[in-house]
Amino acid sequence: MEKICVTSQGNTLDSNVDPRFGRCQCFIIVDTDTLEFEAVENPNISSGGGAGIISGQLVSSKGVKVVITGNVGPNAFQTLQAAGITVITGVSGIVKEAVEKYKKGELSSTQGPSVDKKFGMS
Amino acid sequence: MIISVASGKGGTGKTTVAVNLALSIPNAQLLDCDVEEPNSHIFIKPNIDNTSPVFIPVPEIDESLCDYCGRCQEVCEYNAIAVLKGAILVFPELCHGCGACSYLCPRKAIKEVNREIGVAETGTKGNLQFGHGRLNIGEAMSPPLIKAVREYSNPVRTVIIDVPPGTSCPVISSIKGSDFCVLVTEPTPFGLNDLILAVEVLRKLDIPFGVVINRSDLGNKDTYEYCAKEKIPIMMEIPFKKEIAVLYSTGIAFTEQMPEYKKEFLGMYKNILTKVKKP
Amino acid sequence: MKQIVVISGKGGTGKTVITGAFASLAKNKIMADCDVDAADLHLLLNPVIKEKQEFRSGKTAVIDADKCVRCGECVNICRFNAIEDSGQYFIDPVSCEGCAFCSHVCPVKAIEMKENVSGEWFVSETRFGPMVHAKLGIAEENSGKLVSIVRKKAKELAENNKCDWVIVDGAPGIGCPVIASISGVDCALVITEPTLSGLHDADRVIQVTRHFNIPAKLVINKYDLNIQMSGKIEEYCENNGVQVLGKIGFDKAIVESMVNAKTIVEYCDGKTKKDISDIWDKLEKNLS
Known part of the structure; x- marks a missing residue:
């Protein structure tokens, strides 16, 4: 099995992918084999600064190997990379579809931050 | 004595008021604490003889000593340190330089290194002493730089501080400890709205203050009525004159070309002396 | 949009x-x-205000005078000169940076971090x-x-x-x-x-x-x-x-x-x- 995390605007597999990482509404942590999932409400949405960093730590502590989202900023990217997590950006649509695409190998990892810092603040 | 202009x-x-006041009184030192957008130097054109980088201390981790216990991350209120399995990251731009992490690290694996946030410069123009700060672009933390500029305060001079606009932390860092504050406003609804906020700040800080009304003939009488009602002294009025606006636009302190106003600024200074709290 | x-x-x-x-x-x-x-x-x-919310942000240290033993440790470590002494120690909320360093070093746990209500925001109709x-x-x-x-x-x-x-x-x-x-x-x-x-x-x-x-x-x-x-x-x-x-x-x-x-x-x-x-x-x- 493999645990992956998709940033989500809601707490189900039918929710939309949240384009932000650090300040997304919810982290959906999915077992790619069984599609069993855990929805973790993001406690860092209104954090003063460093939301990407603590969100990176949070998903790392959940033992995920891959993060699928719309965008990640430089600080979050650095954190995820240090935690050995593969980052996939540019994903939109429904969470479940994103997971399916990932399983089929249709998503490729990103080598750097996709947006500048402070992106998710607005 | 310290007079802040806010x-x-x-x-x-x-x-305009800070610069012309500094040029009109004897033995003055002008410190421009608007480090985000410093402008006084445009009018003073000082000879800068000292430029010093200003730093805040940020952590540097010796990974050979670190056992990733996570204590530093736990005590950091600013999310500037991330401890992961077998890795630790520092994000210096989020650090406020409080020093908690290095002090509390159980393995003494953290030392502090300097991160530059801007420069402080000092110089002179004739008999006037001058100092200001320039915050680096993209930098969010101005109070430590303001503090560095204020450390140049010369206790035997009359220090005039050009304060950044608004009412938040950089303003407080600049005004705190002044003997008197001159609030500059214009008699418009925007000017009055923001004057009322500034008055709240000064009352909270318990610093005596008065008002200068600039472009006093544009707008309405509400500001005058407010000052009368609140018993706030009006220290000076400067009418809207195209000549003043044009001199300003080309970076000339208007009292240099209109010396009759020097007397008015000197008069205001003498008036301030009578209003300062005696120790 | x-x-x-x-x-x-x-x-x-x-x-x-x-x-x-x-x-x-x-x-x-x-x-x-x-x-x-x-x-x-x-x-x-x-604007006519339709919805009003408190803005909470940052924390400020507060010293419990009953617990404080006046050891001075907080004064020594605070880099923002926020701790003042008027016979008993107290925190100047304007100077306090909210870093919580003092609360960690206080040996008798007399310092607590309290969340600030530092403003309000509104949704209005114009x-x-x-x-x-x-x-x-x-x-x-x-x-x-x-x-x-x-x-x-x-x-x-x-x-x-x-x-x-x-x-x-x-x-x-x-x-x-x-x-x-x-x-x-x-x-x-x-x-x-x-x-x-x-x-x-x-x-x-x-x-x-x-x-x-x-x-x-x-x-x-x-x-x-x-x-x-x-x-x-x-x-x-x-x-x-x-x-x-x-x-x-x-x-x-x-x-x-x-x-x-x-x-x-x-x-x-x-x-x-x-x-x-x-x-x-x-x-x-x-x-x-």
Whole structure:
């Protein structure tokens, strides 16, 4: 099995992918084999600064190997990379579809931050 | 003595008043604490003889000593340190330089290194002493730089501080400890709205203050009525004159070309002396 | 949906007057005032508050005098000189940076960190549609975070109401609140005046937009107060690849409109109205 995390605007597999990482509404942590999932409400949405960093730590502590989202900023990217997590950006649509695409190998990892810092603040 | 020149709203003529006051009184030192957008130097054109980088201390981790216990991350209120399995990251731009992490690290694996946030410069123009700070672009933390500029305060001079606009932390860092504050406003609804906020700040800080009304003939009488009702002294009025506006636009302190105003600024200074709290 | 922020670097260049005019001109939009430190847009738009929220931000240390044994450890380690002594130790909330260092070193656990309520934010209705705005408490910090909240709420409303525009009155300066004002917008419109300080400050704020990869355009307000300096600013813009979207002349009617709590577009039919309307048209065309 493999645990992956998709940033989500809601707490189900039918929710939309949240384009932000650090300040997304919810982290959906999915077992790619069984599609069993855990929805973790993001406690860092209104954090003063460093939301990407603590969100990176949070998903790392959940033992995920891959993060699928719309965008990640430089600080979050650095954190995820240090935690050995593969980052996939540019994903939109429904969470479940994103997971399916990932399983089929249709998503490729990103080598750097996709947006500048402070992106998710607005 | 320290006289700060402030305004709730930007663009009311704060720098004009600070610069011309500094040029009109004897033995003055002008410190421009608007480190985000310093402008006084444009009018003073000082000979800068000292430029010093200003730093805040940020952590550097010796990974050979670190056992990733996570204590530093736990005590950091600013999310500037991330401890992961077998890795630790520092994000210096989020650090406020409080020193908690290095002090509390159980393995003494953290030392502090300097991160530059801007420069402080000092110089002179004739008999006037001058100092200001320039915050680096993209930098969010101005109070440590303001503090560095204020450390140049010369205790045997009359220090005039050009304060950044608004009412938040950089303003407080600049005004705190002044003997008197001159609030510059214009008699418009925007000017009055922001003056009322600035008055709240000064009352909270318990610093005596008075008001200069700039472009006093544009707008309405509400500001005068407010000052009368609140018993706030009006220290000076400067009418809207195209000549003043044009001199300002080309970076000339208007009292240099209109010396009759020097007397008015000197008069205001003498008036301030009578209002300062005696120790 | 596009987001536009009006900024200036230097204060008093007419940022809010122009934002107010855009409120009259733009259709189907949300207005947002991100100058939370000295907000003025409400004076032109006269919002009726529909929803009010507390703004909580940061923490401040509080010493429990009954527990304090006056060991002085907190005084030794505080780098912000926030601990004062009047026979008993207390924390000056204005100086306290909220770092919590003191609470960690206190041997008798006499220091607690309390969350600040440092302002309020509002969702309101105006004669031009919805508006999101805020009031930062006096001497409070973290206005950047409050700006982010206002921006987020405005964007949410715009998405839910299928609006075409979010028009933001930005914060002055180049620091934290400005960075929060411009993050992720489609265009930052820099308002400057033809003065050396205006050019100096516009240059600094344009560098900030570049640092964060935000497209910037510029308007010269009161351009006729110094035609030569206006020329210099245009030259600067050309050399730096910043489009000058328009020039507005000095007009006493602007102050009069303010006194009458009207936007300049509502107040009179003169040249200023036309100039600002042209700027809006260009902006609209540019972004669509």
